[in-house]
Amino acid sequence: MTSPFIELRRQLHRIPEPGFQEFKTQRMLLDYLQTLPQERMEIRTWRTGILVYIKGTNPSKRFGYRADMDGLPIPEETGYPFQSEHPGYMHACGHDVHMSIGAGLVTQFAQRPMKDDLVVVFQPAEEGPGGALPMLASAELSDWMPEQMVGLHIAPEYPVGTIAVRPGILFANTSELFIDLKGKGGHAAYPHLSNDMVVAASQLVGQLHTIVSRNINPLDSAVVTIGKMSAGTKQNIIAENARLEGTIRTLSAESMQLIKARIEGIVRGIESSYGCTATIDWGSNYLQVYNNETLTLEFMDWLQKTDTAPQAGGTDGSLADKSATGTVNGSEPAEAGQVQADSLSSWSEPQIPVRLYECTEAMTGEDFGYFLEKIPGFMFWLGAETPYGLHHARIEPDERAIGVAIRTVDSYLRWKSAQSG
Numbered sequence: 001m002t003s004p005f006i007e008l009r010r011q012l013h014r015i016p017e018p019g020f021q022e023f024k025t026q027r028m029l030l031d032y033l034q035t036l037p038q039e040r041m042e043i044r045t046w047r048t049g050i051l052v053y054i055k056g057t058n059p060s061k062r063f064g065y066r067a068d069m070d071g072l073p074i075p076e077e078t079g080y081p082f083q084s085e086h087p088g089y090m091h092a093c094g095h096d097v098h099m100s101i102g103a104g105l106v107t108q109f110a111q112r113p114m115k116d117d118l119v120v121v122f123q124p125a126e127e128g129p130g131g132a133l134p135m136l137a138s139a140e141l142s143d144w145m146p147e148q149m150v151g152l153h154i155a156p157e158y159p160v161g162t163i164a165v166r167p168g169i170l171f172a173n174t175s176e177l178f179i180d181l182k183g184k185g186g187h188a189a190y191p192h193l194s195n196d197m198v199v200a201a202s203q204l205v206g207q208l209h210t211i212v213s214r215n216i217n218p219l220d221s222a223v224v225t226i227g228k229m230s231a232g233t234k235q236n237i238i239a240e241n242a243r244l245e246g247t248i249r250t251l252s253a254e255s256m257q258l259i260k261a262r263i264e265g266i267v268r269g270i271e272s273s274y275g276c277t278a279t280i281d282w283g284s285n286y287l288q289v290y291n292n293e294t295l296t297l298e299f300m301d302w303l304q305k306t307d308t309a310p311q312a313g314g315t316d317g318s319l320a321d322k323s324a325t326g327t328v329n330g331s332e333p334a335e336a337g338q339v340q341a342d343s344l345s346s347w348s349e350p351q352i353p354v355r356l357y358e359c360t361e362a363m364t365g366e367d368f369g370y371f372l373e374k375i376p377g378f379m380f381w382l383g384a385e386t387p388y389g390l391h392h393a394r395i396e397p398d399e400r401a402i403g404v405a406i407r408t409v410d411s412y413l414r415w416k417s418a419q420s421g
């Protein structure tokens with residue numbers, strides 16, 4: 001029997017929608033939530049997002065879990081029988097998986113509430129322009145604000161069962177980048193009478209890629225990517241306009257400031273050397289995802305201690321013995337065993353051992369960082385082993401990760417709630 005949450009994931013996968021246009025997605029989730037026991041549940045919507053409050057049996061604390069909802073403008077090539085029904089759009093960053101995990105957690109706690117309260121947040125527009133910040137400022141969330149937040153993101157590079165996390169910075173600061181160039185169009189046969197923005201844009205791309213290699217300390221990390229470049233209208237017309245769309249990633253505010261200053265200087269140089277005009281739009285920017293050190297180390301320690309499998313190598317089981325550090329594609333995650341068997345689910349899914357892996361920072365962005373700026377908590381990578389990575393048209397996350405995540409977060413929150421006195 002397929003897990004109900006794998007089935008839900010597949011239905012959500014069919015209807016990927018852009019940020020703040022997740023109308024069908026919101027409807028599908030609300031329809032599902034209505035099938036659950038309602039006595040302890042209260043539901044609010046905020047734009048295309050959903051907030052679900054589940055009352056505890058004797059609450060003294062309020063926990064929160066967040067799932068993002070939006071899809072990406074990528075024509076799907078998975079060949080899934082349940083592939084996207086929205087041409088040019090797909091769930092290529094695992095948000096369908098994140099939402100089904102969120103629905104699974106609502107189900108678990110609606111059916112068997114813990115002592116404390118839980119707010120499950122289905123947040124729109126993570127891929128842009130960013131739903132976290134306005135949602136945090138919303139009236140709908142204000143009186144439901146959690147005291148601790150948990151989030152996760154699928155990780156195609158890790159085996160299923162891997163929980164990869166670190167205290168401190170997990171994801172980078174981000175800024176979008178949009179540059180428009182304007183020259184003078186004309187006939188392809190008379191370039192001397194025009195000002196060709198294909199050439200200016202091509203030079204600009206090359207110069208932008210000197211910033212990280214020449215201006216950033218080699219011991220620091222930063223990324224400048226131009227993901228989309230458009231110019232011109234036809235092969236025998238000189239392009240009057242060009243547009244570059246990209247993104248910047250840094251591990252510090254100082255590096256972000258430096259990179260933006262260098263981009264400004266290079267763009268002004270292109271203006272003067274090509275006699276064109278240029279505008280820069282920095283778009284939306286996300287705060288780094290900064291995992292609360294105390295809570296994260298406690299989570300990592302808990303994950304170790306819930307192991308029921310025999311400890312590898314007879315170590316004392318301390319974190320240092322079993323956590324592995326290394327690059328994202330580095331050594332195998334430390335073998336840690338299995339999270340407490342989940343008596344809650346009636347699924348036929350096999351119990352998959354959970355392995356803790358202490359990872360390095362990643363240059364991905366996540367507006368979950370704004371949740372963690374206000375509310376202590378953490379985000380972790382969820383192993384979903386798939387040959388194709390995030391934002392690829394053929395990404396197929398391993399669906400067994402859904403059950404692993406529901407069991408792990410369910411068990412962790414119940415444990416944490418029992419600690420809250």
Ligand SMILES: CC(=O)N[C@@H](CCC[C@H](N)C(=O)O)C(=O)O
Binds near residue numbers: 153176248
């Ligand atoms: C996990 C992930 O892929 N997040 C996105 C966040 C996008 C932020 C913003 N729209 C930008 O492009 O900078 C990522 O691209 O890392």
